[in-house]
Amino acid sequence: MDWNSQNPYKKVFVDTDDFDASYLDELEKNLEWINVDTTRFSMLNDLAYYWHTRNLTKAMQFTEKGLRLALKKKNSLWEGRFQITQGAVLLRMEALDSAQTVLALAQGKVQPSDLPLLYTQMGYVYERRGQLGKAADYALKALELGKEMDDLKAMAVAYSDLANLFWKQSKFKAGLEYGLRSLELFERRGITDLDHDFTLYVVGNNYLALRRYEEARSYYEQAVTIGERYGFYNNLSDIYISLVELHAFLGEYGEASRAGKKAVAYAELLDNAFMLMRSFLAVGKMHNAQENSTEAIKSLEKCIAVATENFGDAYFLSEAYRELAEAHARAQAYGKAYVAFSEYDTLKRQVFTAEADQRISKLRTEYDLVKKEGTILLQETQIKKQRALQNLGTAVTVLLLLLLALAYKAITNNKKKNRLLEKQNDEKEFLLKEIHHRVKNNLEIVSSLLSLQTAQMDDPNVLNAMAQSQHRVQSMGMIHQKLYMGKNLAAVEMKDYFEGLLEYILHSFGKQERIGVDLRMKELELDVDKAIPIGLIVNELVTNSMKYAFPNDRRGVIFLALERKADLLVLTVKDNGVGMAGTGTLPSTGFGTRLVRLLVRQLDGKLELRSDRGMAFHIKFQLSKAA
CATH class of the missing domain: 3.30.565.10 (Histidine kinase-like ATPase, C-terminal domain)
Known part of the structure; x- marks a missing residue:
């Protein structure tokens, strides 16, 4: 706060990030001294939005206070902005339908500059429901709007959300590409905030899935530092959940257990069922990795108990049932394992639908195509300035004819090469099968010779050695028999x-x-x-x-x-x-x-x-x- 300025509030995570975890207490303390409506609205909305990273109940109290004040002042713009914040809080309270309704009401009241945040929250609603294609639609809407307004924050958040959706679809290379693009924009913006912190976590997740463990660890550590500095409990719970998985992959079970306790502790501080469910899931996975089925079942049953009927997120719930099925199978409780796996299979089909996969792939293709088309249009404009339209048309026509001729020749040559390669492959496959067949026959001859030799011996020790040699030869012969009889040589x-x-x-x-x-x-x-x-x-x-x-x-x-x-x-x-x-x-x-x-x-x-x-x-x- 700068009381000597006409606008005393230096907005958090917009004008500055030069503060520590006490910023919300300072905002609340100074709120009563503000008489200007727009400044008071802005401070109230920031209190509501950033308290949702620590305490959802308190966040909702500030949101409702802001809404009452906006209605009293008949300020529909700020009413819409408080509704966006209310949607973000309701979403994390597992009230997905209410969040969607409130966000839809806000859309007609706010300015275009507020819409990227609204689209982001609406995308989260669909993501939590497992409708990843719809979630990607909203991320791309936010991205296009951010580009139109040259809003680095809006573009960075949209890339971050796409990176997270690609990760959920197991498209880790694409997820990493979009996550790093998001971080580049955050660094250009120069403000370290909640979404920057979340993006470090998303990039770490994609590195972890690609088994690039040290790079994943580096991004998680950066994210923890930011989360602890500003009190982002929701991000910290997310990060420690992933650290459980990282340490378990590396066999560092002591560190994994400590990370699991921190994930649970932050989820309980936030009173967020979604985070708590995922924390118990991470701990259950760790126990499965240790082949400790008893503890795995305890953690996973807690995880599923937290996920009520309104939980909504079929992706993580399917993961929980898959891990529970594995734990029951290891404990030889096959009936329970079958029931859990059936639940996993049902939930998995809800999330990993062909429609969602095709939609996300199509969205990325559309986006890349738009970007390429923009580049082509720019190049064509420059060419038009340099050359007359007639010369350009002639050149393009000649070029197309040449390309068609070259393409025809290339296709013809490729067909010939492909036919030759197919013939060579068939010949090589036949030869490989014949080799394995002959090796198997030769080993059978060796076995028969050993058997004939055995018939002429009386010494029990020699007979035993010869019999064992036959078994060894037979075990190798069976390998070659499987090779020449199978599809895979x-x-x-x-x-x-x-x-x-x-x-x-x-x-x-x-x-x-x-x-x-x-x-x-x-x-x-x-x-x-x-x-x-x-x-x-x-x-x-x-x-x-x-x-x-x-x-x-x-x-x-x-x-x-x-x-x-x-x-x-x-x-x-x-x-x-x-x-x-x-x-x-x-x-x-x-x-x-x-x-x-x-x-x-x-x-x-x-x-x-x-x-x-x-x-x-x-x-x-x-x-x-x-x-």
């Missing part, structure tokens, strides 16, 4: 392969009637360089179970699973046999155990061995290094 579907391998081993030992198989995994394709050593490891471990786990015709079950978790492959082989004393690593004796250790080391893996009601082997491989 470079990869093997492991679930189908394991089914065949386990059936072969059980049959070889004649234990198919006494030993059951529990193959619990989804279809998963691996390239041959990973599939062969993993197949050999499984052959050795299952063979070991056949020989030692079930003595005296004991019945039992062998469990096998291979699943992808982030950048890891996790292989589990266990039985419910007699087990052995102690836990730790494989014994160092025996060719089979040495082979397993060698193959695990080759795949840059880590093996864990447990003996509790049987033997259990857990092997983790780095996907990027497993070769």
Whole structure:
């Protein structure tokens, strides 16, 4: 406040951002000394709008006070501006229909310079309902209006909203492009405000989704600094929710847990069900990443309980049911997992509709096309000034004819090249299949030779070694059989392969009637360089179970699973046999155990061995290094 000035109020986040978190208290303290209506209206509206980042109830009290004063003074312009603020507060109170009604009423009362903010809030209403196409419509309306008025703030916010919508549609590169464009405009404007802070968070989200973790961390840290300086509790809750996910991705579970507590604390300070729901969702995801299904279920059930019937946001609610389904499945509560996954599937179809995806893609295309057309028009104007219209027409005609001739020739050449490439690809595919077929046949010959040689030997140890060698050769031969019989010549579907391998081993030992198989995994394709050593490891471990786990015709079950978790492959082989004393690593004796250790080391893996009601082997491989 500058009491020596004719207009004493230096407007927050417009004229200056040179203040700390006490600015709202200072505004409220000085409000009673203001006698000029327009200045009083402006201060009241800023109090209402920026309190909605800290306390929604107090924000609504200031909004209603401003509306009463505007009606008393018969000032329809400020009545409309207070209604825009009221719409923003109602939106965050989960009253989406009321927010939409109030914003529609405000539209006919305010000036064009107020409309970008109104369109932004209306876009948020549709975004919360999961109608992302409509939300993008309003963001683009705000962008075009901002361009017409050369309003940097309006353009920056519109780009920020588009970046967030692209992120929700899993179009992370486009989201990052628009987010960085928004930040560039905010920096040109020179004012650090609520929307600038939110955009740093949106850019961080897109970097996180692209697995560029350090860049994501940098933007989140900048956003936290601004949020704490000005008391933007809603942004701080958002940021800490994303930091939970970032730390969990990096395996920093202590930091993730601390970030989760802060996200919940800020959501509770704001008394915002949307933020609280998402905070519990982030914590639930973290527990799922830790494979702690009990804690994950607790957090996710809290999350869903917060999301009442009026919650509206199907996007985050679908995420909650997906994580809950995963947690119940891990806890082997398959009935509950099925119910949760059904809810997820229903909600996902509401959000990720083909119409929304096409609308957002079309909007971006339209915007880029308008920008290109503007550039072309400018170039044509400059050419008209330099050349006569007749010369220009002649030049364009000649150029078009030349381009058509070149295009025709290029298309003809491309068709010839494509036919040749298709023929070469067919030939190469045939040759690859033939190679895999011959390798498989040669391995069968090796197996047959081993079998013939075995028939001439009496030493039990030699017979055992020869039999194991046959199994190893057979496991490799089955890989090549899958390759030449499948559609993908470079990869093997492991679930189908394991089914065949386990059936072969059980049959070889004649234990198919006494030993059951529990193959619990989804279809998963691996390239041959990973599939062969993993197949050999499984052959050795299952063979070991056949020989030692079930003595005296004991019945039992062998469990096998291979699943992808982030950048890891996790292989589990266990039985419910007699087990052995102690836990730790494989014994160092025996060719089979040495082979397993060698193959695990080759795949840059880590093996864990447990003996509790049987033997259990857990092997983790780095996907990027497993070769």
